Amino acid sequence: MRRQITVNAQSSIRIGGDQVLYFDPFRITDARKDADIVFITHPHFDHFSPADIARICKPETVFIAPESMAAELKSAGITEPVLMKPGEIKTISGIAVETVPAYNISKQFHPKQNGWLGYIVTVGGKRIYAAGDTDATKEAAAVQCDIALIPIGGTYTMDPAEAAELVNRMQPQIVIPIHYGTIVGNPGDGAAFAKLVAPGITVSL
Numbered sequence: 001m002r003r004q005i006t007v008n009a010q011s012s013i014r015i016g017g018d019q020v021l022y023f024d025p026f027r028i029t030d031a032r033k034d035a036d037i038v039f040i041t042h043p044h045f046d047h048f049s050p051a052d053i054a055r056i057c058k059p060e061t062v063f064i065a066p067e068s069m070a071a072e073l074k075s076a077g078i079t080e081p082v083l084m085k086p087g088e089i090k091t092i093s094g095i096a097v098e099t100v101p102a103y104n105i106s107k108q109f110h111p112k113q114n115g116w117l118g119y120i121v122t123v124g125g126k127r128i129y130a131a132g133d134t135d136a137t138k139e140a141a142a143v144q145c146d147i148a149l150i151p152i153g154g155t156y157t158m159d160p161a162e163a164a165e166l167v168n169r170m171q172p173q174i175v176i177p178i179h180y181g182t183i184v185g186n187p188g189d190g191a192a193f194a195k196l197v198a199p200g201i202t203v204s205l
Contacts (some may be wrong), residue, residue, distance in 0.1 A: 001126045001147065002174055002204055008182055009182045010046045013149060017123055019095065023130045023149075028052040039067040039099035041102055041132030043072045062093050065192045068115045086115055086139075094098035096122040101139050102132035103114040109156045110134065120145060129172070133179065135159050139189055141196075148172040151187030153160055160189050164196030174202045 004016040012026040019036040024047040035056040040063065041050050053076070059060070063081040065073055073081050074160055082092055086101035098120040103112035112135050117131040121145065129145040135158055150167060151157035157179055158166065167175045175197060181187040194203040 001124050001128075002176075004124075005128070005147070005149075005176065007149070007176060007178055011041065011130070011132065011149075011151065011178050012052075013178070015121070015128065018094065019123075021095070021121060021123070022056055023119065024132075025049065025052040028055045031055040033058050035061045037062045037064060038096065039119050039121075039130065040069065040073075041118060042066060042114070044109065044133070047133070048072060048076075053078075057190070064092060064097065064119070066115050066117050077109060078171050084117065086117060098130070099130070100143055102134035104133075104156075105135040105137060106144065107135070107156065117132055123128050129176075136162050140166060143168045143170055145172050146172070147174045147176065149176045151179030152166055152177040152189050153180035153183075154189075155184045157184075159185075160193035161196060164193055167201060168196075168198045171198075172201060174204055176204050 006014045009027040011024045013023040020033045020034045023039045024051050025159050067083040084099045088099045100118040102116045102118040104110045117142050120129045127145040128147045131183040152160045152163040177190050177193050180189040186199045190205040
């Protein structure tokens with residue numbers, strides 16, 4: 001399953017397989033037009049990029065986004081999205097989807113009341129958590145998953161030490177750091193994070 005997961009820039013994630021899933025497509029360089037489902041975590045430009053979405057979507061692409069983003073989606077010409085609130089569970093196009101609140105605890109960039117999201121999807125029998133822009137919240141710590149994609153770049157999210165502390169509480173099999181080395185953080189943050197992750201958890205950079 002790890003081989004099917006690609007991280008592009010920031011939190012831009014692609015999961016291949018029988019269905020192709022994208023999370024927060026950003027800086028997409030090839031027009032694959034292969035997205036079956038696109039997940040948007042929140043409306044910041046590096047997570048909700050209509051230009052990048054246009055490069056991957058096809059007429060039947062399903063969009064999943066926070067309920068609070070209805071106006072932004074409509075303005076971008078995205079009709080009939082699946083809008084979700086934190087803490088929901090749905091089966092969408094045959095994929096089990098759970099939402100986790102994504103928010104800051106001591107920063108102002110991602111307020112909890114906005115209802116922005118991380119997602120847990122079950123693909124190939126594995127629970128995969130794409131955390132979105134979040135701090136080490138109690139809800140994130142309670143997530144049970146096999147693979148976790150966690151932001152580590154600091155400034156707007158957790159830094160490497162905070163992210164490692166969260167992952168060590170979660171205990172996924174595999175963790176993939178995201179949201180660093182492009183706009184925030186630096187390329188070396190991945191290695192710094194890996195050194196702090198507990199033995200038994202595989203860090204995939």
